[in-house]
Amino acid sequence: MAWFLIALPLLAALAAFLTRSVALRARLLPVTGALHLAALLYALRAWDRLPPDAWIGLDALGGWTLLVISVLFCVCACYAPAYLALRPERDNRVFTTSFLCFLGLASLLAQARHPGLVWVAMETTTLATAPLIYFNHNRRSLEATWKYLIIGSVGIALALLGTLFLAYAAHLGGLQEPLLFSSLTRDGADLLSRPWLRAAFVLTLVGYGTKMGLAPLHTWKPDAYGETPGVIGALLAGGVTSCAFLALLRIYSVVAAAGEIEFARELMVGMGLLSMLWAAVFMVRQLDIRRLLAYSSVEHMGILVFGIGIGGRAARFALFHLAANALVKCVLFMSAGNINRSYASKRLPYVRGAIRRTPVSGWLFFLGFLAITGTPPFAPFISEFNIAAAALAQPYLWTGVAFLVLLGGIFLAMSDTVVQVVFGTPPPDRARTPYRDTWATTAPLVAALALSMTMGLWLPEPLANMIRSAGDVVEGVR
């Protein structure tokens, strides 16, 4: 089953690359997404029975992350055919192939039980998504791709060095290949050389943090998210970042199991707050709605590492937040994409009064904004509230207070732009493009928003169990 999850999307990608039929390619996306999700749900029944010597297999942490990615992929894949139909001038071969490759490689990453394999999967994920950023084939998208590749490659190179440092730490401790996580997070953890392990964590935090887009390593993010179609932005903001977060957590869990968790926690909390602060500053008077969403993504990556850094209950809710963020980002990016399409612009003086031109997308964008900033009853409220509560329960009050102040500031900064976009007066001289909201471009978003609301109200017991267990994996509980 583990191999099937990886092979299915890759074979579909091969088929998409080889076939000449444009319609078939577009149809492959939702079909593969649905099959992958079904296979994953079947495979997840055995997440607590992973053999310790497996190189590939689902544990609680990988299973939860892959579930988030698979659901996100399904939403994007249901939306994509309608989007591609709106862009007949662009060949969809590269788009569908890259899209499907991403899912296969994400499945490899989520199931990899070896730090080297995790790195390989992360590197190839970067490469598979780079052609997506260049989808529009113009100067601006080329600039974004260049930045994504060069900054991403440097980050990924540092992560490789960090992985090698971890291997050297194990080598000094007398461990032999293969260095599987099942031994590194258990008995092997005591043997690791501490200075090398710490250095390895710093390097992987910087490396995978670059891929996640944590400040100050996020500089590729506004450009990449700003210049791609909304559906690709959603996949990047919810999928690729989740992959990088998982890769970071794998190393974090080794550090935690080795008893160096305090050191790692300080770095995570610091990096999280810095990302939120940086995002808040750049959101103020941000005229470009896509860049606004990119900074919101920086903010939420900050919330994730902040929650992990606080630990305990906050770490579990950070994992919950992974799903909440992915679902709502989906809604935001794709509804923003619809709005942009209707106005042929994504900047503020031109895009106003979306609620009158594209009522469904306008409302979805507004509700998505409310959800992502932590308004009940949506899922991000639950995670942000619990992370804040856990932070405030700590001996040092200031981290929790800073977290809440930043959340409030970000709400204000974001609302300024969003309210103008949604409720402003439409500029009379702005020509209207033929785009209208249709069933196909809005129904997947409504489903994602409904799912995020359901998660805010009720989480099935098996999933709650899995998150609890994943939290233990992250914190290095043996």
Next chain:
Amino acid sequence: MLRDLLIALIVLTNFTMVATGRINKAIQVAVLQGVLLGLLPLAMGLGRHLHILLMVAAAITVKGWLIPSLFRRAMRKVKIHREVDPYVGFTASLVLCALGTGLALLLASHLPLAPGSEFKLFVPASLSTLLTGFILLITRRKALTQVVGYLVLENGIYLFGLMLIEDMPVLVETGILLDLFVGIFVMGIVLNHITVAFDSMDTRHLAELKD
């Protein structure tokens, strides 16, 4: 002995690269560095392992032949030869590189090696090469020189990997080979597209997107 000599030469090539303004020369020195690194495992007496010999062959082919030919193609198209007006001057970057090497020595002294290890120079040399790559990436304007910086950064990682290659061959070799091939592949494509779209390879043209 030969091994330490090679490492010293590698560190020297770092200084040459940051000090030169001619892109052609920077590329040649980077290629030289790559070949020196490729030869290093042989000087370490690892030639008896077949898998290491294969990796050496792959590394020398990519660093000594494939990369230079990609660069030559790009250079022919864009007709630029000098790094003009870098963000940090050549003398200043030489000083930075020296400081970086000092920092690398300092960092390496805090990281313990296995008792009796023969790899004393590897850690500082690899960190120094890594920092040199960073300097080139950050302080130069031309896309070509930035790609050279990325290559140097990878050379630093390769150098570190050699410390582990005998004990953990699978991890090190997959990492290094993938990094090598795929990185170059993509860089080649991007360089090609930049030449087509901009008729020049100055990353200043890549500055439309900002807040």
